[in-house]
Amino acid sequence: MATGTFAESGADLELVGIHKRFPGFTAIEELNLIVPAGSFFALLGPSGCGKTTTLRLVAGLEAPTAGRILLGGKDVTNQKSFQRPVNTVFQSYALFPHMTVLENVAFGLRRRKMADPVEKAHEVLRLVELDHLASRRPQQLSGGQQQRVALARAIVNRPALLLLDEPLGALDLKLRRQMQLELKTIQEDVGLTFLHVTHDQEEAMTMADTIAVMNKGRIEQMGAPQELYELPRTSFVANFLGQSNLFTGPVVGTTSAGISVDVAGQKITVPVDRAHRTTGDITIGVRPEKLTLHRSKPSHDPRANVMGPGRVIDVSFSGVSTQYLVEVPGVGKLIVFAQNMTFGSEIREGDEVWLSWAIDHGFGLEDDPANAPRFSPDLDTRTIAAQHLLEEA
Amino acid sequence: MALAALSTSTAQAPADTSRKSSPVALFLLLPGILYLVLFFLTPLVSLLLTSFKAPTEFGDFGQFSYAFRWENYADVIATYWPHIIRSFGYALAATFFALIISYPLAYFIGVKARRWPLLQSLALVMVIAPFFISFLLRTLAWKQIFSDESFLVTSLKAMSLLAPDAHVTGTAFSVIFGLTYNFIPFMTLPLYTTLERLDVRYLEAGSDLYASPFHVFRKVTIPLSMPGIVAGTLLTFIPAAGDYINASREFLGGTGTQMIGNVIEANFLVLQNFPAGAALSIILMSVILVFVSIYVKKSGTEELL
Numbered sequence: 026m027a028t029g030t031f032a033e034s035g036a037d038l039e040l041v042g043i044h045k046r047f048p049g050f051t052a053i054e055e056l057n058l059i060v061p062a063g064s065f066f067a068l069l070g071p072s073g074c075g076k077t078t079t080l081r082l083v084a085g086l087e088a089p090t091a092g093r094i095l096l097g098g099k100d101v102t103n104q105k106s107f108q109r110p111v112n113t114v115f116q117s118y119a120l121f122p123h124m125t126v127l128e129n130v131a132f133g134l135r136r137r138k139m140a141d142p143v144e145k146a147h148e149v150l151r152l153v154e155l156d157h158l159a160s161r162r163p164q165q166l167s168g169g170q171q172q173r174v175a176l177a178r179a180i181v182n183r184p185a186l187l188l189l190d191e192p193l194g195a196l197d198l199k200l201r202r203q204m205q206l207e208l209k210t211i212q213e214d215v216g217l218t219f220l221h222v223t224h225d226q227e228e229a230m231t232m233a234d235t236i237a238v239m240n241k242g243r244i245e246q247m248g249a250p251q252e253l254y255e256l257p258r259t260s261f262v263a264n265f266l267g268q269s270n271l272f273t274g275p276v277v278g279t280t281s282a283g284i285s286v287d288v289a290g291q292k293i294t295v296p297v298d299r300a301h302r303t304t305g306d307i308t309i310g311v312r313p314e315k316l317t318l319h320r321s322k323p324s325h326d327p328r329a330n331v332m333g334p335g336r337v338i339d340v341s342f343s344g345v346s347t348q349y350l351v352e353v354p355g356v357g358k359l360i361v362f363a364q365n366m367t368f369g370s371e372i373r374e375g376d377e378v379w380l381s382w383a384i385d386h387g388f389g390l391e392d393d394p395a396n397a398p399r400f401s402p403d404l405d406t407r408t409i410a411a412q413h414l415l416e417e418a
Numbered sequence: 419m420a421l422a423a424l425s426t427s428t429a430q431a432p433a434d435t436s437r438k439s440s441p442v443a444l445f446l447l448l449p450g451i452l453y454l455v456l457f458f459l460t461p462l463v464s465l466l467l468t469s470f471k472a473p474t475e476f477g478d479f480g481q482f483s484y485a486f487r488w489e490n491y492a493d494v495i496a497t498y499w500p501h502i503i504r505s506f507g508y509a510l511a512a513t514f515f516a517l518i519i520s521y522p523l524a525y526f527i528g529v530k531a532r533r534w535p536l537l538q539s540l541a542l543v544m545v546i547a548p549f550f551i552s553f554l555l556r557t558l559a560w561k562q563i564f565s566d567e568s569f570l571v572t573s574l575k576a577m578s579l580l581a582p583d584a585h586v587t588g589t590a591f592s593v594i595f596g597l598t599y600n601f602i603p604f605m606t607l608p609l610y611t612t613l614e615r616l617d618v619r620y621l622e623a624g625s626d627l628y629a630s631p632f633h634v635f636r637k638v639t640i641p642l643s644m645p646g647i648v649a650g651t652l653l654t655f656i657p658a659a660g661d662y663i664n665a666s667r668e669f670l671g672g673t674g675t676q677m678i679g680n681v682i683e684a685n686f687l688v689l690q691n692f693p694a695g696a697a698l699s700i701i702l703m704s705v706i707l708v709f710v711s712i713y714v715k716k717s718g719t720e721e722l723l
Binding site for chain 2: 084085086105106107111112113115117119120121122123132133136137178182
C-alpha cells in the first residue's frame with residue numbers, strides 16, 4: 026500500500042481461477058477476469074449469481090477458496106482489505122453515524138496520513154456538490170445525498186480501483202439517472218478503474234464500457250454493451266440483457282451467407298457469422314424492436330425473415346413505444362416493440378398479423394437447445410418481481 | 419440526564435409525537451407519579467431532614483430532634499473522608515476491571531457468536547447464571563477461596579508467590595476483586611445489547627478505508643458501542659460506590675478497607691447516629707450525581723442515547 030501518496034492512475038485488475046465456496050454452496054466457480062486500467066467495468070447478474078461475492082473478494086472482505094487476485098500486476102490475494110489500494114461504495118453506504126460528513130470523507134485520508142485531509146475532503150465534497158452539508162451527520166441527509174457522500178468518501182482516496190456495490194439501488198428513477206451520469210463523468214475525470222456490480226441491465230448498459238454477465242457463479246458473456254445486446258451468446262444473456270424472442274429448430278440448409286432453421290414449418294435464416302452453432306438443433310433469436318408487424322402477408326424479400334400468421338393477444342401502450350404480444354401457432358408467443366410513429370395504435374387485440382425482420386438482425390445461440398428455456402414473457406415478469414422481493418427482504 | 423444514560427436504546431425517540439400532552443397522558447402517568455412521590459420523594463426529604471437533626475437535649479442514646487445542624491456534614495467529612503475517597507477509588511477500579519473483562523466477553527457474544535445463535539444464548543445464560551445463587555453466598559465463597567488456610571493461598575505461599583505472613587482477605591485487592599466479580603453481569607449485559615446491534619458493515623467500511631483492525635476498533639467499534647459502555651459503567655460504578663457487603667469484615671474486607679457503605683451501615687445500625695448516616699448518604703448521592711453528569715457530558719453520548 027502506498028502511504029502518503031495517491032495512486033497515479035487506475036490499475037488493471039486480474040482474477041485468475043477464482044473459486045469461492047461457502048459451507049453448503051459454491052458462490053463462484055472458476056472465474057477468470059481482466060479489467061483493464063481506466064475502464065468502467067460492470068458485473069451484471071441476478072441476485073445470488075456471485076457478483077457481490079466477487080466484489081468482496083476484490084475488496085479483501087472475503088478470501089477466495091482458490092485462485093489469485095492481481096492488482097496492477099501485483100498479487101494482492103493475501104493482503105488484508107486495509108492494505109489494498111481499493112475502495113468500495115457499499116450498497117448500504119455504511120457511512121459512520123458517529124462522524125460528520127466531513128469526518129467520514131476524511132477518514133481514509135487520515136488513516137493513510139495524507140497531507141491536508143480536511144482540505145481534500147472539502148474539495149471532493151464540492152465535486153459531489155455537498156460541501157454545504159459537511160458538518161451534518163449522515164443520518165440527517167437524504168438517500169441520494171448519502172449515496173454521494175459514500176462515493177466522495179471512496180474517491181477522495183484516489184484508489185487504483187473503485188468498487189461499486191449496487192450503489193444506486195436505493196435511489197428513485199430520476200435521481201438514479203442523474204447519479205449514473207455523474208458517476209460516469211467522475212470516472213472519466215479522475216481516470217480511475219471502476220468495477221460496478223449491478224442487477225440493473227439498463228444501468229450497466231448506460232454506464233459501463235465493458236459488461237460481464239454473471240450467472241450461477243460463472244461469467245456467461247463479456248463484451249461491450251452493444252455487442253452483448255446485439256449478439257448474445259446464451260439464452261440467459263439474451264433474456265437478462267433486454268428481452269428476446271427465441272426459436273428452436275433443426276438446421277435445414279446452409280449457404281455461404283446464412284443457415285436456415287426450420288421453426289414449426291417456417292424457414293428462418295440467420296447469418297453464419299452471427300450463429301455460434303451451425304448443425305443440429307439450434308436456438309436462434311431476434312430482439313423485439315427489430316420486428317415489424319404487417320396486417321397482410323408481406324411480399325417475399327430474400328433479406329428478410331417472415332413469420333405468421335399469428336394473432337395479437339395483448340397490446341400495451343407505454344408512451345414512446347407499444348408492446349404487442351403475438352401468438353404464432355406452433356411457435357409460441359412473440360414480443361414486438363413498435364415505435365409510436367402515428368397517433369394511437371392501429372393494430373388491436375385479436376387482429377391477424379405477420380411478422381418480419383431483416384436476416385442480419387437474427388442471432389444464433391451457443392446453448393444446447395435442450396437446456397435453453399423458451400422465452401415466456403409471463404414467467405419473466407414473475408421472476409423479475411420475485412427478484413425484487415428477494416432484494417427487498 | 420443521568421437516568422437517561424441508563425437506557426441503552428440507540429433508537430431516537432420520535433420527538434414530535436411524544437411532546438404532545440393531553441389529559442389522558444397525565445392521567446396515565448398518575449400512578450407512576452404517586453409512586454415516585456410516596457417511595458422516592460418522601461424518603462429523600464426525610465433523609466435530608468434527618469441529616470440536619472441534632473441530639474435531643476437530655477434525651478436518650480439515639481434520640482434526635484429536628485434542627486438545622488449543618489455541622490453534621492463537616493463532622494462526617496472530617497471523620498470519614500478516607501472512607502469516602504476509598505469508596506470512589508475502589509468503585510472506579512472495579513468499574514475499570516469489569517469493563518476490561520466484560521468488553522471482550524460482550525463482543526464475543528454479541529458479534530462473533532452471531533453465526534451460532536445457540537452458543538450465543540448459552541453464553542448469555544452463563545453470564546446471568548450466577549444471579550441464581552445469592553450474592554451473599556457467592557461473596558462468602560470467595561472469602562473461603564481467599565482465606566489463609568485455603569488451597570489457593572497455601573499453594574501460592576508454598577510457591578513463594580505470596581509472603582508467608584501475607585493475607586488476601588481484608589486487603590484492597592480482595593475488595594476490588596469482589597466488587598468486580600459481583601458487577602460483571604451489570605457491565606456485560608448493556609454492552610452486549612449495544613454490541614449485538616453493531617452493524618459489522620461499518621467495520622468493513624473502516625477496513626476498506628485503510629484502517630487496521632486496531633484503528634477500526636478505536637475509531638468505529640468503540641464510538642458505536644459508547645451507549646453500552648456508558649450504561650454499563652454507570653450500572654457498575656453507582657452501586658459499587660455504595661456497596662457495603664464486599665468491603666465488610668464478614669466478607670472480603672477488613673478494618674483498613676471500609677467503604678462509605680460500611681460507615682453508613684455502622685452509623686445507622688450500630689452507633690445509632692442517624693444524622694451522621696443520613697449526611698453520609700446525601701454526600702454519597704451528590705458526589706455520584708456530579709460524577710455521572712460530568713461523565714455523560716464528557717463521553718458525548720447524548721445523541722447516541
